[in-house]
Amino acid sequence: xxxxxxxxxxxxxxxxxxxxxxxxxxxxxxxxEQVALIGPSGAGKTSLLHTLAGALQPAGxxxxxxxxxxxxxxxxxxHAVRARLFLAPQTPPLPPRQxxxxxxxxxxxxxxxxxxxxxxxxxxxDPAAAYAALARFDLQDKLYARVDRLSGGERQRCGLARxxxxxxxxxxxxxxxxxxxPTLAVQTLNVLLHETRQRRATLVCSLHQVELARAHFPRxxxxxxxxxxxxxxxxxxxxxxxxxxxxxxxxxxxxxxxxDVPVDDLDAGPIPRC
Amino acid sequence: xxxxVLSASDAQRDPAWRGRIAGAIVALLILWPMLTQAEFKPxxxxxxxxxxxxxxxxxxxxxxxxxxxxxQMVASATWETVAMATAGMxxxxxxxxxxxxxATDRLSISRLGRxxxxxxxxxxxxxxxxxxxxxxxVPELVWALLLVRIVGLGPTAGVIAIALTYCGMLGKVxxxxxxxxxxxxxxxxxxxxxxxxxxxxxxALPDASAELVSYTIYRWECAIRGSVVMGFxxxxxxxxxxxxxxxxxxxxELSTMLLVFVLLVAAADGxxxxxxxxxx
Numbered sequence: 223x224x225x226x227x228x229x230x231x232x233x234x235x236x237x238x239x240x241x242x243x244x245x246x247x248x249x250x251x252x253x254x255e256q257v258a259l260i261g262p263s264g265a266g267k268t269s270l271l272h273t274l275a276g277a278l279q280p281a282g283x284x285x286x287x288x289x290x291x292x293x294x295x296x297x298x299x300x301h302a303v304r305a306r307l308f309l310a311p312q313t314p315p316l317p318p319r320q321x322x323x324x325x326x327x328x329x330x331x332x333x334x335x336x337x338x339x340x341x342x343x344x345x346x347x348d349p350a351a352a353y354a355a356l357a358r359f360d361l362q363d364k365l366y367a368r369v370d371r372l373s374g375g376e377r378q379r380c381g382l383a384r385x386x387x388x389x390x391x392x393x394x395x396x397x398x399x400x401x402x403x404p405t406l407a408v409q410t411l412n413v414l415l416h417e418t419r420q421r422r423a424t425l426v427c428s429l430h431q432v433e434l435a436r437a438h439f440p441r442x443x444x445x446x447x448x449x450x451x452x453x454x455x456x457x458x459x460x461x462x463x464x465x466x467x468x469x470x471x472x473x474x475x476x477x478x479x480x481x482d483v484p485v486d487d488l489d490a491g492p493i494p495r496c
Numbered sequence: 497x498x499x500x501v502l503s504a505s506d507a508q509r510d511p512a513w514r515g516r517i518a519g520a521i522v523a524l525l526i527l528w529p530m531l532t533q534a535e536f537k538p539x540x541x542x543x544x545x546x547x548x549x550x551x552x553x554x555x556x557x558x559x560x561x562x563x564x565x566x567x568q569m570v571a572s573a574t575w576e577t578v579a580m581a582t583a584g585m586x587x588x589x590x591x592x593x594x595x596x597x598x599a600t601d602r603l604s605i606s607r608l609g610r611x612x613x614x615x616x617x618x619x620x621x622x623x624x625x626x627x628x629x630x631x632x633x634v635p636e637l638v639w640a641l642l643l644v645r646i647v648g649l650g651p652t653a654g655v656i657a658i659a660l661t662y663c664g665m666l667g668k669v670x671x672x673x674x675x676x677x678x679x680x681x682x683x684x685x686x687x688x689x690x691x692x693x694x695x696x697x698x699x700a701l702p703d704a705s706a707e708l709v710s711y712t713i714y715r716w717e718c719a720i721r722g723s724v725v726m727g728f729x730x731x732x733x734x735x736x737x738x739x740x741x742x743x744x745x746x747x748x749e750l751s752t753m754l755l756v757f758v759l760l761v762a763a764a765d766g767x768x769x770x771x772x773x774x775x776x
Contacts, residue, residue, distance in 0.1 A: 272609070275687060276608075276609060276687075277608060277609045277687040278609045279609045279610045297605060297606045297614065301605050301689060302689070303689075304608075304687060304688060304689035305688070305689025305690075306689070307688070307689075308688055309684070309687050309688060310684075311680065311684055313680065315680040315681045315683070315684035315685075315699070316681060317678075317681045317698075317699065317702035317703045318702075318703070319702045319703065319705070319706075319775070319776070320698070320702040324698065324702075325698075328685060328690075328694075328698040328699070329688070331685060331688075331689075331690035331691070331694040331695070331698060332688065332689040332690050332691075332694075334694065336691065336693050336694060339693070339694045339697060339698065340697060343697060343698075388688065390688075
């Protein structure tokens, strides 16, 4: 079992006490599964990924990563578990002045000793691995370029190349396609799916492109207002389920003031839960 | 309905406005007694007697002293001053860098996902911050006066004095620079299981390096000035020569040394610009 969440609730950082990003979320993901997280903006996709990664302590409920509860374990144990997974944030966290080769090889840091890491800043330790990872995303020419010379889409793929050089057993990737055109988005997604399948690694990926999620992922989790609305096989997700998931999103700010129905209650209605 | 209208006009009010007005009033209230306390009377500079004294002193500055043996003495004193500042800075950095890495919250692993670090780590960080405060709250001149009693007259006292005070300053500002730079890169590495120093060298340093270097060079410039001041209390170098010239009312010698001084500061500025360009 890669991940097991039971009745998780998390708070937004710095928000009021009752503002929950996730509420009563229960989810289990087996090793090697490929899961897409979909849902409107603010649904809690990023909070869920961070909770899975041990990067956000839940306010309630229990988390297990690789059968270890990181928040009852010692700090050192928790940190060792983090090295077994790779969390890629939506904005690629690459220092602008760094060279691409170092930015990519930073994915190997958990495996390196400090001296290896320092030596690699002087002379890259494994440029071949960085080159191969970049080549998967057609970025091999940028190996020795500086990160600030890359376009937004190139940076995003550079961040994913960093994920590929890590030897993580689970990849938690937040909107990897947000800065890519439709063709590149499909190619990039295919690389991620193929690589994780080959390594028998788990892939949890939040996506805004619902159609890509339905076409490529064996399992889809729909999130809205911090709750899991459905959790189904990709082929079983119907248009009606998607419509319900994204219902009223454009209009929600214009809900008539007289109406007593808070937005939160909308998904408590007859929406299929699987 | 009404409540919604009210909250809408509330929402449009800038919440920072009142705080800014209050802050400005408090600043004025504090500043005014300070100026009176400091006997700030700039018009004294311009009464006839002061202008006369200033004029006489400035007239003696020209021409700057340029006898060969004097210039040679100035050169060796300058070298001593630069060496004192550089050695002091090197020792200060040797102390400040590890203390910074211990003091900064940015490299905390226990804070990840919880927005606060463990109590022990928090206590350690604060203990180090207090240590840095103690180091820099004693001016280098005071350290030098104390050390001259211990190690005797000469540059050693100056070097140690600079090392102590500047260690405190560098450690504090290094930590501040690290904490005010973008945390995304460093945090992402820590969240993926990197060690603290790995995350520092690959995540925090690339973004902060230019600012760290420029601040370090600026402090080196300050250390050169500081070592001159310490020369006045017997720590050697250009300051000691300056003290002698002032006592002999030798304006020409003083102006030569002040010129050397301007050149030294300009050189530090040039080095800083060069390094920043290299890093950018």
